[in-house]
Amino acid sequence: MDHDLQRAFTEISVAPQLACHARKVKKTGHSVWKYRARSSDMKRGNRGGFRILAYYSEAEQVLYPFLVDTHEQYPDQPPREKIKSALEELLDELVTRQRRLFDDQE
Numbered sequence: 001m002d003h004d005l006q007r008a009f010t011e012i013s014v015a016p017q018l019a020c021h022a023r024k025v026k027k028t029g030h031s032v033w034k035y036r037a038r039s040s041d042m043k044r045g046n047r048g049g050f051r052i053l054a055y056y057s058e059a060e061q062v063l064y065p066f067l068v069d070t071h072e073q074y075p076d077q078p079p080r081e082k083i084k085s086a087l088e089e090l091l092d093e094l095v096t097r098q099r100r101l102f103d104d105q106e
Contacts, residue, residue: 005050005068008037016056016063030087031056033063039070053083055090066090 011019012035020035032055039049051074053067067086069078077083 004038004040005052008035008050008052009065012052012054012063016054020052025053028083028087030091031058032087051077053078053086055087057094064090064094 008020016022016033020037023034025032025034032053035052037050037052049071051069052065054063054065056063067078067083
């Protein structure tokens with residue numbers, strides 16, 4: 001499992017808009033991307049393996065994964081509220097981190 005995700009994250013870091021069946025998620029109000037990765041532990045390919053959701057910060061040009069699940073957990077996709085909650089938690093953490101950096105510079 002770790003090997004599969006490590007390989008996926010490596011591919012994504014090289015070509016975030018092309019790797020792992022990348023697809024931009026609409027109607028989030030943010031730059032959110034969905035990726036698929038195989039799971040050799042579960043003997044599943046890309047469609048039945050891992051689903052990775054990540055937020056892309058255009059200002060920083062950094063991709064932040066915020067939710068990893070499996071097709072087994074959510075055959076269609078995680079509930080919208082779960083996605084929204086995980087994204088909000090990430091965005092709150094990024095704002096907090098940015099404030100700390102700003103405070104440290106003063």
